[in-house]
Amino acid sequence: xxxxxxxxxxxxxxxxxxxxxxxxxxxxxxxxxxxxxxxxxxxxxxxxxxxxxxxxxxxxxxxxxxxxxxxxxxxxxxxxxxxxxxxxxxxxxxxxxxxxxxxxxxxxxxxxxxxxxxxxxxxxxxxxxxxxxxxxxxxxxxxxxxxxxxxxxxxxxxxxxxxxxxxxxxxxxxxxxxxxxxxxxxxxxxxxxxxxxxxxxxxxxxxxxxxxxxxxxxxxxxxxxxxxxxxxxxxxxxxxxxxxxxxxxxxxxxxxxxxxxxxxxxxxxxxxxxxxxxxxxxxxxxxxxxxxxxxxxxxxxxxxxxxxxxxxxxxxxxxxxxxxxxxxxxxxxxxxxxxxxxxxxxxxxxxxxxxxxxxxxxxxxxxxxxxxxxxxxxxxxxxxxxxxxxxxxxxxxxxxxxxxxxxxxxxxxxxxxxxxxxxxxxxxxxxxxxxxxxxxxxxxxxxxxxxxxxxxxxxxxxxxxxxxxxxxxxxxxxxxxxxxxxxxxxxxxxxxxxxxxxxxxxxxxxxxxxxxxxxxxxxxxxxxxxxxxxxxxxxxxxxxxxxxxxxxxxxxxxxxxxxxxxxxxxxxxxxxxxxxxxxxxxxx
Ligand code: ADP
Ligand code: MG
Numbered sequence: 001x002x003x004x005x006x007x008x009x010x011x012x013x014x015x016x017x018x019x020x021x022x023x024x025x026x027x028x029x030x031x032x033x034x035x036x037x038x039x040x041x042x043x044x045x046x047x048x049x050x051x052x053x054x055x056x057x058x059x060x061x062x063x064x065x066x067x068x069x070x071x072x073x074x075x076x077x078x079x080x081x082x083x084x085x086x087x088x089x090x091x092x093x094x095x096x097x098x099x100x101x102x103x104x105x106x107x108x109x110x111x112x113x114x115x116x117x118x119x120x121x122x123x124x125x126x127x128x129x130x131x132x133x134x135x136x137x138x139x140x141x142x143x144x145x146x147x148x149x150x151x152x153x154x155x156x157x158x159x160x161x162x163x164x165x166x167x168x169x170x171x172x173x174x175x176x177x178x179x180x181x182x183x184x185x186x187x188x189x190x191x192x193x194x195x196x197x198x199x200x201x202x203x204x205x206x207x208x209x210x211x212x213x214x215x216x217x218x219x220x221x222x223x224x225x226x227x228x229x230x231x232x233x234x235x236x237x238x239x240x241x242x243x244x245x246x247x248x249x250x251x252x253x254x255x256x257x258x259x260x261x262x263x264x265x266x267x268x269x270x271x272x273x274x275x276x277x278x279x280x281x282x283x284x285x286x287x288x289x290x291x292x293x294x295x296x297x298x299x300x301x302x303x304x305x306x307x308x309x310x311x312x313x314x315x316x317x318x319x320x321x322x323x324x325x326x327x328x329x330x331x332x333x334x335x336x337x338x339x340x341x342x343x344x345x346x347x348x349x350x351x352x353x354x355x356x357x358x359x360x361x362x363x364x365x366x367x368x369x370x371x372x373x374x375x376x377x378x379x380x381x382x383x384x385x386x387x388x389x390x391x392x393x394x395x396x397x398x399x400x401x402x403x404x405x406x407x408x409x410x411x412x413x414x415x416x417x418x419x420x421x422x423x424x425x426x427x428x429x430x431x432x433x434x435x436x437x438x439x440x441x442x443x444x445x446x447x448x449x450x451x452x453x454x455x456x457x458x459x460x461x462x463x464x465x466x467x468x469x470x471x472x473x474x475x476x477x478x479x480x481x482x483x484x485x486x487x488x489x490x491x492x493x494x495x496x497x498x499x500x501x502x503x504x505x506x507x508x509x510x511x512x513x514x515x516x517x518x519x520x521x522x523x524x525x526x527x528x529x530x531x532x533x534x535x536x537x538x539x540x541x542x543x544x545x546x547x548x549x550x551x552x553x554x555x556x557x558x559x560x561x562x563x564x565x566x567x568x569x570x571x572x573x574x575x576x577x578x579x580x581x582x583x584x585x586x587x588x
Pocket of ligand 1: 055
């Protein structure tokens with residue numbers, strides 16, 4: 001029994017081949033993590049292994065490296081089988097394994113999972129892939145069909161064994177274990193080892209080495225951990241303050257329930273943050289889409305429950321927010337393990353309200369967590385940060401001279417006796433109050449910074465669908481002010497019922513024509529509800545609605561019009577299939 005080893009070593013001291021050292025180097029791993037340091041030499045000896053360590057500790061390479069080393073590339077038969085709980089994880093493990101095997105000639109890795117065509121899988125298996133990685137259900141299918149044969153299996157690996165059992169794969173796993181030949185090497189990898197897994201281990205493993213890396217290894221100084229005592233009702237406000245103050249652009253926000261996830265996602269989105277969500281009620285297909293998009297940094301903040309985020313392997317989060325307190329110190333450690341990896345400094349921010357502070361203190365004591373208490377930043381501090389960012393942007397534009405001279409316009413004002421500082425202040429006021437629309441504040445080089453006649457607002461620039469920001473990836477970031485909560489003077493922030501009747505369209509709105517009307521029994525509320533429901537935009541994006549007999553004219557926020565038109569096309573209202581299109585512009 002090997003226990004509680006925490007040390008790391010260079011990969012070169014673990015007895016692995018040059019081919020793997022090269023691959024590891026290519027992956028950018030500088031040294032082996034504690035679980036890798038402990039597992040790899042033992043596994044290379046050929047014995048069974050039980051490896052337990054927290055999420056993000058590097059278990060994949062810990063089992064994949066010895067597996068790649070021990071197989072025989074010259075034999076084109078299945079020699080290694082890795083079982084994973086989900087398709088998502090199977091793909092991740094296959095990807096990392098493929099990279100680790102890149103310099104070992106002749107090694108083929110194939111992922112096998114439900115939902116993919118059998119045909120493609122048959123061909124990959126028939127071609128003699130030595131490493132097969134899949135979900136238990138689909139693997140069994142292939143065993144039953146005889147398209148996967150385990151006669152030459154040398155190594156069977158159960159990744160995330162605890163989760164596979166949670167997901168009801170116990171019988172499937174037992175059948176695969178029973179189908180594997182006697183002499184195979186067996187690995188169990190898991191973040192936790194509950195009773196049913198210990199039972200499986202004692203039934204199937206032969207004198208395994210138990211390697212347990214304490215979660216404390218993660219509690220390293222590379223994650224800066226703080227907590228704030230906040231009033232429950234001000235959580236949202238403080239969350240957005242912290243995001244703006246730190247200019248966070250990539251993180252996960254954990255909530256305790258699905259309802260909280262939905263709520264917070266909507267609120268943040270309404271405030272102009274690019275968010276999406278994951279929880280147990282979201283279909284697997286949708287989950288995969290969200291995860292893939294998040295990994296590509298297609299949006300800023302993922303709002304999620306613990307369970308839904310478990311399979312999500314992202315490693316370069318700037319921040320993890322515990323909007324709601326996790327259940328225990330282990331969940332806490334799982335959550336924050338997704339930031340501060342690969343040598344980068346991460347941030348973990350936890351909110352506690354009321355009596356929760358006692359639960360947190362208990363976690364800190366029993367789980368050995370290291371959190372310090374911080375005071376909630378004041379609005380002044382946030383304002384100061386915004387002002388600084390704005391200042392920097394103006395200065396950058398001045399320094400680069402990337403603006404068109406507006407001498408004629410400014411001369412007119414100067415001629416009328418206004419001092420230049422007042423003119424500048426008035427222009428700043430105009431920008432900060434959204435007087436130019438959001439896009440106008442960020443001029444393209446060579447484009448006039450201020451145009452006396454602002455162009456019609458463009459459509460389809462909603463933040464949610466915006467894709468990667470123009471500046472994403474680079475370190476230079478737009479100021480938080482660009483997405484500050486809209487102020488009350490902005491028409492978009494005004495609820496529909498407070499706006500005047502249809503006396504011509506309001507500024508910032510454009511009109512979409514919908515092919516449904518009174519004759520179809522449609523009421524304004526049906527349209528507002530559909531638009532908000534389908535796009536998940538707040539209902540205030542909808543302005544005045546004119547219902548006619550067979551069609552309706554609906555004013556929508558100009559910057560969301562493209563999105564609304566796209567998303568509503570094909571949706572049914574009162575049995576009618578919608579075909580929205582932009583109404584002809586007002587002659588006014
Ligand atoms: P686990 O399965 O324990 O949750 P993973 O194997 O998925 O963890 O690894 C988490 C992340 O850390 C991955 O992005 C992986 O590429 C990276 N990683 C693994 N080993 C190392 C290492 N030795 N050095 C740096 N990064 C590593
Ligand atoms: Mg893993």
